[in-house]
Amino acid sequence: xxxxxxxxxxxxxxxxxxxxxxxxxxxxxxxxxxxxxxxxxxxxxxxxxxxxxxxxxxxxxxxxxxxxxxxxxxxxxxxxxxxxxxxxxxxxxxxxxxxxxxxxxxxxxxxxxxxxxxxxxxxxxxxxxxxxxxxxxxxxxxxxxxxxxxxxxxxxxxxxxxxxxxxxxxxxxxxxxxxxxxxxxxxxxxxxxxxxxxxxxxxxxxxxxxxxxxxxxxxxxxxxxxxxxxxxxxxxxxxxxxxxxxxxxxxxxxxxxxxxxxxxxxxxxxxxxxxxxxxxxxxxxxxxxxxxxxxxxxxxxxxxxxxxxxxx
Amino acid sequence: xxxxxxxxxxxxxxxxxxxxxxxxxxxxxxxxxxxxxxxxxxxxxxxxxxxxxxxxxxxxxxxxxxxxxxxxxxxxxxxxxxxxxxxxxxxxxxxxxxxxxxxxxxxxxxxxxxxxxxxxxxxxxxxxxxxxxxxxxxxxxxxxxxxxxxxxxxxxxxxxxxxxxxxxxxxxxxxxxxxxxxxxxxxxxxxxxx
Numbered sequence: 001x002x003x004x005x006x007x008x009x010x011x012x013x014x015x016x017x018x019x020x021x022x023x024x025x026x027x028x029x030x031x032x033x034x035x036x037x038x039x040x041x042x043x044x045x046x047x048x049x050x051x052x053x054x055x056x057x058x059x060x061x062x063x064x065x066x067x068x069x070x071x072x073x074x075x076x077x078x079x080x081x082x083x084x085x086x087x088x089x090x091x092x093x094x095x096x097x098x099x100x101x102x103x104x105x106x107x108x109x110x111x112x113x114x115x116x117x118x119x120x121x122x123x124x125x126x127x128x129x130x131x132x133x134x135x136x137x138x139x140x141x142x143x144x145x146x147x148x149x150x151x152x153x154x155x156x157x158x159x160x161x162x163x164x165x166x167x168x169x170x171x172x173x174x175x176x177x178x179x180x181x182x183x184x185x186x187x188x189x190x191x192x193x194x195x196x197x198x199x200x201x202x203x204x205x206x207x208x209x210x211x212x213x214x215x216x217x218x219x220x221x222x223x224x225x226x227x228x229x230x231x232x233x234x235x236x237x238x239x240x241x242x243x244x245x246x247x248x249x250x251x252x253x254x255x256x257x258x259x260x261x262x263x264x265x266x267x268x269x270x271x272x273x274x275x276x277x278x279x280x281x282x283x284x285x286x287x288x289x290x291x292x293x294x295x296x297x298x299x300x301x302x303x304x305x306x307x308x309x310x311x312x
Numbered sequence: 313x314x315x316x317x318x319x320x321x322x323x324x325x326x327x328x329x330x331x332x333x334x335x336x337x338x339x340x341x342x343x344x345x346x347x348x349x350x351x352x353x354x355x356x357x358x359x360x361x362x363x364x365x366x367x368x369x370x371x372x373x374x375x376x377x378x379x380x381x382x383x384x385x386x387x388x389x390x391x392x393x394x395x396x397x398x399x400x401x402x403x404x405x406x407x408x409x410x411x412x413x414x415x416x417x418x419x420x421x422x423x424x425x426x427x428x429x430x431x432x433x434x435x436x437x438x439x440x441x442x443x444x445x446x447x448x449x450x451x452x453x454x455x456x457x458x459x460x461x462x463x464x465x466x467x468x469x470x471x472x473x474x475x476x477x478x479x480x481x482x483x484x485x486x487x488x489x490x491x492x493x494x495x496x497x498x499x500x501x502x503x504x505x506x
Contacts, residue, residue, distance in 0.1 A: 085464070113465040115358070141328045142325060170327070
């Protein structure tokens with residue numbers, strides 16, 4: 001069964017029918033937002049059943065949109081949290097990626113500014129590494145990007161997409177060894193992105209990120225995960241009742257190769273490890289649990305088939 | 313940016329200069345400095361690195377006096393100020409309290425201030441009493457906006473504002489002892505072009 005990431009937008013009226021339908025089809029609801037009279041669902045739905053979902057949602061004035069980044073957690077790394085980089089461009093990029101279904105976290109570095117003085121602490125590095133992909137929002141000068149890049153890529157194991165003021169070709173030239181993706185003409189600016197060419201550049205970011213994410217999906221598919229992260233999320237939601245007491249809008253974040261559970265590690269990790277997924281298979285058999293560096297959350301990474309010999 | 317007589321952002325990297333021109337334009341407009349700026353030139357060399365901004369302001373607004381913001385009426389031993397512009401009211405009250413004492417100043421309503429004079433005390437030249445100096449705020453706004461325009465890593469700064477001419481120099485490294493040659497060169501280019 002191939003699951004396709006989609007966004008559903010519709011009214012509150014009878015939206016529970018859509019929720020039930022997605023679950024009955026064997027799909028997963030990753031995020032659900034209720035904004036006034038509107039419901040926005042980020043979901044993974046079986047490819048062959050999308051037409052059914054569209055048919056059912058039509059009388060409810062619902063809309064089914066492909067959202068390539070559903071089920072990914074992306075770090076948008078801003079060089080600082082000063083007025084120089086906020087709210088534009090950092091928030092604009094983070095917000096636009098959310099429309100494509102990604103769960104974005106903004107990371108403002110403590111000492112990221114400056115070409116010589118810019119630093120990446122070990123905590124920042126570890127938090128970035130917990131994501132599926134990181135977007136670095138650099139400035140407008142190629143000299144600075146060239147000089148600071150080695151510091152900012154040290155120890156980073158996830159794919160990097162670099163945004164900067166110079167053209168894409170210039171970025172490709174100055175960044176050596178190459179990174180996963182580049183977006184030119186998107187450096188530091190202090191106005192809101194609302195002109196067509198700026199929105200086109202944001203679309204370019206989504207396209208570039210999608211390309212990189214697809215590459216990663218392909219490489220994961222070669223050695224599939226023992227359990228789909230979305231299913232693992234469902235297991236946690238069903239078998240750990242305390243997760244429903246968490247006030248965070250997304251208590252379980254689905255990543256490409258795992259999940260982040262927003263419960264404290266010490267009291268809950270042991271309990272979660274013992275949860276049975278299917279006859280005799282416990283979470284500990286197919287997942288690595290470790291404390292996240294983001295607060296005291298639990299980070300679960302699913303082991304691949306080659307390691308466990310199981311597909312749940 | 314049409315109201316500026318001269319506005320130029322120059323850099324050793326032309327792409328960066330173009331992008332910084334847009335940043336400077338946004339910041340100057342957002343901080344409402346178009347009215348006070350006449351000419352501005354910014355030069356950035358990320359290789360050194362150095363950021364130099366030089367500029368000339370329009371006629372600087374004069375000192376605000378009591379007569380600018382209030383109507384003054386004199387009674388025998390009472391002065392009544394009818395406030396027309398509340399902007400500097402807080403500053404005015406502070407000054408009056410210092411000069412006459414709080415017990416002799418009353419504010420029966422939002423737009424009226426009464427000053428009780430002692431017998432034989434002259435009203436002085438209350439109408440020309442200085443209340444505020446807008447240039448002080450103007451200088452702060454100007455330098456703040458230059459700090460916002462300048463790349464964030466440029467933390468070592470020097471600035472000056474004198475007789476309508478200002479300059480701001482910033483760098484990531486220590487600045488040279490005497491930055492005047494850098495500043496003067498930018499002033500020279502600006503004045504030659506305009």
